[in-house]
Amino acid sequence: MEDLDGFLLWAVFISLAIISLAILGAFVRLIRGPSLPDRVIAIDLVAYLTMGFLATYSVLIQEETYIDVALVLGLLAFLGTVAFARYIERIHAEEETTEL
Amino acid sequence: MTETIAALLLLGGAAFMMVATIGALRLPDFYTRMHAITKAGTLGIGLILVGxxxxxGDLSATTRAVAVIAFVLFTAPVSAHMIGRAGYLDEVPLWQGTLVDKxxxxxDDLFDKGDQPPARRASSPSASDG
Structure with missing residues (x-):
């Protein structure tokens, strides 16, 4: 394939910049919390944003293999979120039984 | 022409992702943040992959892009539902302006009878009329 020309190249660069800033913002939410589920969805957001970053980067270097990387990253993020959700529910259930 | 459409789709997807992050930073409680992240994140990824x-423009890349879009569309609501339910059971406080908690x-059987629901009844006395 030929090199990218003007508008698309700028669009890719601007998209990468926006997504990088968004990842920084997601990390701010990850640090500030305040609760554990807040942090979990912040990690979820970071995974989504990284998927978008990889997809945009695949346009920049014209290598479509990065789409597969995004798919695997999405799978891992989904499993991580589900595992955290089960974990939080189990903590709550154990607290209930010990209080009674 | 094709490249212009792809560029606009990429920019649109990145804009939606920025909206998701702004929502995660600005919205008042856990549940509204979860809503913003899931919806806007899904739409952002969808637009970028369509781009x-x-x-x-070939079959291989299009198939993979459709696969990723379908995967995100299936898993994002599931994970949002599970983490939202876990947060509710973990008694993450609702926003103090919340009116209805269906x-x-x-x-009811999981919370004690006299127990306050996730921290809001005191600040809005008419809330239970919902």
């Missing part, structure tokens, strides 16, 4: 399919009635 990729338009840009590459989920509460389904979990």
């Amino acid at each position: 990729i399919a338009v840009f590459f 989920l509460r009635a389904r979990y």
